[in-house]
Amino acid sequence: MWLGLVRGADAHPHVWVAVRSEVAFGPDGKILGVRHAWEFDEMYSAFAVQGLGKNGKPPTREELAPLAKTNVESLAEFEFFTFAKQGGSKLKFKEPVDVTLESDDKKIVTLRFLLPLETPVPAQKPFSFQVYDPTYFVSFGFEKQNPVTLSKAPAGCSVSTMEPKPLAADENKKLSEAFFQNFSPGADFGVKLATRVIVACP
Amino acid sequence: MSRRSRRFVIALALAAAAAAIALASPEAFAQSGRNPFAIAGGESAGAASGFAGLVLSWQNKFHQELQAAAKALKTSPEAFWTLAGASLFYGVFHAAGPGHGKAVLASYMIASRAALGRGMALAALAALLQGAVAIALVGAAAIVFGATATQMKWAAANIELASYAAIAVLGASLVWKKGAAFLAAAHTPPLPRASTVFCCEAVGDPAHIHSDACGHFHIPDAAALESGFSWGDALGTIVAAGLRPCSGAILILVFTLAQGRFLTGVAAVLLMSAGTAATTGALAAAAVYARETARRFSSPESRRAKLAGAGAQLLAAVAVLILGLALLVGSAPGGGA
Numbered sequence: 037m038w039l040g041l042v043r044g045a046d047a048h049p050h051v052w053v054a055v056r057s058e059v060a061f062g063p064d065g066k067i068l069g070v071r072h073a074w075e076f077d078e079m080y081s082a083f084a085v086q087g088l089g090k091n092g093k094p095p096t097r098e099e100l101a102p103l104a105k106t107n108v109e110s111l112a113e114f115e116f117f118t119f120a121k122q123g124g125s126k127l128k129f130k131e132p133v134d135v136t137l138e139s140d141d142k143k144i145v146t147l148r149f150l151l152p153l154e155t156p157v158p159a160q161k162p163f164s165f166q167v168y169d170p171t172y173f174v175s176f177g178f179e180k181q182n183p184v185t186l187s188k189a190p191a192g193c194s195v196s197t198m199e200p201k202p203l204a205a206d207e208n209k210k211l212s213e214a215f216f217q218n219f220s221p222g223a224d225f226g227v228k229l230a231t232r233v234i235v236a237c238p
Numbered sequence: 239m240s241r242r243s244r245r246f247v248i249a250l251a252l253a254a255a256a257a258a259i260a261l262a263s264p265e266a267f268a269q270s271g272r273n274p275f276a277i278a279g280g281e282s283a284g285a286a287s288g289f290a291g292l293v294l295s296w297q298n299k300f301h302q303e304l305q306a307a308a309k310a311l312k313t314s315p316e317a318f319w320t321l322a323g324a325s326l327f328y329g330v331f332h333a334a335g336p337g338h339g340k341a342v343l344a345s346y347m348i349a350s351r352a353a354l355g356r357g358m359a360l361a362a363l364a365a366l367l368q369g370a371v372a373i374a375l376v377g378a379a380a381i382v383f384g385a386t387a388t389q390m391k392w393a394a395a396n397i398e399l400a401s402y403a404a405i406a407v408l409g410a411s412l413v414w415k416k417g418a419a420f421l422a423a424a425h426t427p428p429l430p431r432a433s434t435v436f437c438c439e440a441v442g443d444p445a446h447i448h449s450d451a452c453g454h455f456h457i458p459d460a461a462a463l464e465s466g467f468s469w470g471d472a473l474g475t476i477v478a479a480g481l482r483p484c485s486g487a488i489l490i491l492v493f494t495l496a497q498g499r500f501l502t503g504v505a506a507v508l509l510m511s512a513g514t515a516a517t518t519g520a521l522a523a524a525a526v527y528a529r530e531t532a533r534r535f536s537s538p539e540s541r542r543a544k545l546a547g548a549g550a551q552l553l554a555a556v557a558v559l560i561l562g563l564a565l566l567v568g569s570a571p572g573g574g575a
């Protein structure tokens with residue numbers, strides 16, 4: 037599954053995340069925010085559960101809570117790796133709520149949280165978001181099956197995903213030039229390889 | 239102004255300039271070490287160097303291969319050879335990316351006029367130190383104390399901070415020495431005046447100059463100006479370039495530990511270090527080559543050439559200082575942007 041997330045000429049991530057998201061609607065039909073489930077790769081999962089869990093059993097949520105806390109604390113600086121837009125303007129998110137980090141019996145860990153919009157937006161105009169790490173330390177990729185669902189959406193709302201175009205050869209060259217000039221390697225890689233999720237309501 | 243105070247003013251001015259540059263562009267370094275899922279710091283936004291997308295894609299490929307081979311170890315022991323090969327090449331290509339103190343090493347090679355052999359040795363020792371720090375961290379923290387990821391992150395963050403401080407200290411030390419040498423070169427008059435009063439209090443300091451009151455100037459000895467090798471700086475370079483453990487190494491160690499194959503992980507990390515040494519060594523060689531080529535094209539006799547040479551060394555020293563300060567500012571709690 038992880039190999040499927042790696043495309044062509046990538047930069048160099050150390051952590052891979054398989055994303056599943058849910059767009060949450062309020063009773064008034066407005067979009068409240070995005071609920072994420074981020075499943076980490078085996079190596080990062082091994083790191084996360086290190087020293088936790090008793091007698092070879094996977095650790096509990098309580099045991100993983102401190103790591104969940106440190107993970108989420110620095111998310112704001114990275115804009116929660118979630119970049120949402122409506123009608124061309126960027127939308128802001130508030131601090132995540134309902135944060136949990138859990139481990140399955142194969143010791144693969146998943147981070148779950150709800151990312152509320154600063155102000156809920158009406159769903160009549162198309163709402164879109166992308167999940168990526170601008171520095172490309174983390175490689176985010178949506179799950180193949182049911183990557184995004186809608187929760188409590190008004191009738192007729194639909195969601196679709198747009199896959200990124202593969203990086204062209206000359207684009208790689210441009211990227212490395214930008215890299216030399218302003219020391220920001222992943223500045224483009226993350227976004228260029230990100231899937232766009234679009235929600236539309238009648 | 240006395241020699242001492244003049245040096246001090248110069249060093250202070252340079253440090254201030256460096257700090258100003260660092261503060262003016264914090265976004266360049268702000269993300270170092272603060273990625274929410276960072277293990278030993280943000281290599282992806284670390285130091286000022288990089289290569290084309292091709293190299294990056296190779297790094298990625300070997301990172302994947304590493305993970306797959308480490309996983310395959312569970313069922314087939316012969317996967318060790320795949321792991322060994324992947325580790326070596328991971329080290330080679332990984333070191334071509336940001337991090338790994340390449341900028342420090344290259345700048346040191348230019349600033350110090352160190353010989354090629356010495357540069358290669360420094361690169362090898364820095365790479366080995368980097369592997370050893372990862373092994374010691376995971377070995378001590380995870381095996382001995384059963385540390386959790388949160389505790390290991392904390393330990394790694396502190397080692398990282400220490401390595402940034404080491405870069406800044408090395409830079410300051412080089413700026414101090416190269417600043418003095420540059421001043422000496424700048425203040426050398428075309429013809430030396432006759433010595434009337436003897437007031438050489440700093441015997442053995444080849445770069446020293448006197449105030450006018452003292453009645454004479456020394457011409458700085460060109461050979462002494464250009465050798466300038468100090469064990470302290472060399473050791474400082476190894477520490478500055480190699481102290482920070484590599485995320486990839488920590489991940490593979492914890493991963494193999496979880497499978498009860500820690501020693502395999504240790505072997506893999508040592509091979510990574512060998513690969514890293516090959517790349518950083520080549521970079522050190524390139525720095526020496528560039529420096530020597532530049533020197534061949536300038537006449538060694540001319541005062542201007544000496545001045546330019548001393549100036550280039552000073553600039554390289556300032557670059558190390560700026561890098562150290564910028565990384566410190568970027569990773570300090572609440573620092574950066």
Ligand SMILES: [Zn+2]
Nearest residue numbers: 337484485486
């Ligand atoms: Zn590394």
Ligand SMILES: [Zn+2]
Nearest residue numbers: 048050332486
């Ligand atoms: Zn790496």
